[in-house]
Amino acid sequence: MSSLTDRYLAATLRAVPAPRRAEIADELRASIADMIDGRTDAGQDRETAEREVLTELGNPERLAARYADHRLQLIGPAYYLAWRRLLRLLLATVPIAIGALVAVLDAVDGGSVGSAIGVGITTGIEVVVQVAFWVTLTFAVVERLSLPLHLPRWTVDQLPEDRPAGRGVPLADTAVSIAALVLLIAFLPWQHFRSWVRDDGGDHIPVLDPALWRFWLPALIALLVAEIVLQVARHRAGRWTWPLVGAKVTLDLAFAVPVAWLVLTDRLLNPEFVQRVDWLRDGANLDVVYTIALVAVVASLVRNTVAIAAQARRRAA
Template identity: 60%
Template sequence: MTSLTDRYVAATLRAVPAPRRAEIATELRASIEDMIDGRTGAGQDAAAAEREVLTELGHPERLAAGYADRRLQLIGPTYYLVWQRLLRRLLAIVPGTVGVAVGVLKATVGDDPGAAIGAGITSAFQTAVQIAFWVTLSFAVLERTDTSLKLPEWNVDQLPEGPVERDVRMIDTCASVAMLLLALAFLPWQHVQSWVSGTDGGRIPLLDPALWRSWLPFLAAVLVAGLLLEIAKYRARRWTWPLVAVNAALDLAIAVPVAGLLLTDRLLNPDLVARFEWLGAGGHLDTVAGVAVVVIAAITLGDVADSVVKARRRDA
């Protein structure tokens, strides 16, 4: 664990321009050291002096704003940091969740996947605008009416443990989110826009339509949970053991039902199997199911092992 001063300086530097960080770090450390020396010279305990000095300096983001000559004020300065933190958290989770839910629902009840994607994007954007407007308006009213939220004062115990290097990159998160969204879109798409046509010209769903009454909604819910996991992982910047556990649970929640449905011949639409005679002849379907289960098991174990290795590496 780093000292309180190291944590305070790291928290301050996150909010200042990169070109000035070295200069500000030197200046800030020197100021803190001088203030601590002044107190310890008067007989005060060093640890207590350090806490008092950092508390006196105040919230690191406010101090950083002073160094950067940046006003922490939109409507007013009192609740600016609270407004900023709340707005970031809401915008990071709510619009994306609403967009995915609307898109999946639209794709399920409609027959136009393109329109479903557009509806999801539009809903996410509208939700983000509504959140930004109402949260900002609420804090503007609080500022103007001088209403006290009775929030606890900032103290050094709220400092992060120290600078955490990002192991989870934006490009990896975007790729994972894109794959999950494609998997979510595939579930309704294969039902209404399958590329397989029957002898009557109608489209044949790839998966057994009866699964919409049981496993397919469950799998869709697991994929949505996977999206939330990707957001949480990116915000955490690295793999943590709770995230590893959730990731393993979600992997198994997909792999076990799909493998079971494959081995019991309940995943593929019977009409699809009948459409391709070779698939149902000579045990070919069992062979395809067996190979698919092995691939699913390998991917699942590989993903879980990868997350465990990354979490252990961070703890090493």
């Protein structure tokens, strides 16, 4: 055969395992010869027939992949949907949470507001890249090793409910809610180590009673983390379902009741902090602060419960 066919064979065989090259070379050479003979028997000159046959066979690397059973995609259809679902979930939550946390820590360390925002945004972008890279790499390895994911089999029960367009939960709303929760979580250790009030030795005086770290503050942080998970679940569901409403009300009560009890028993604020702030040393002013805090907790609980219950009832109708 001409050098054109030889070059095509050489390009194809370079991309197949060495033990199979001789077998594939004989098979492919014979196939090319038969295809060329078929065209020349129909009256086509041999040079044109050869060029058209090789063009029809296509890219030799693609042909070699078929012979060697190599995948030409990073993530195939068997794993693509799981990869996309996980990547969307992580990108919607992890960069925002870590970016907000880093911004708060930068501010705590004495950085300006602009510096904290810049560091938070930069960190968020870096986290986006890292999450996308490692999730994709993991699925690519799983694809190459043909490892089973053991995902539940799809059924018609998984079909989304028929609802008018625009009634889902916007990603921006979920992101803002999660960012606010992350900032609240970050505030709890921040007020302990970086309070704006200092003692005579220059040490920071915690705003909240340090004794609360024995149980109450870790418990409240755990509830806030659970609230983040709930916000993600609401976004995936596209609305407030009644089970989600029940979970939300339970979390709100579990958070509000201890806070209200701490306020009523005068155990929330650090006594040393109160003594260092002139305005708070007046018992009447401290009572005003506690009253406002208590009203805010109760009002927030009632407002959230009524609002989400109304949304669930309206969307279920």
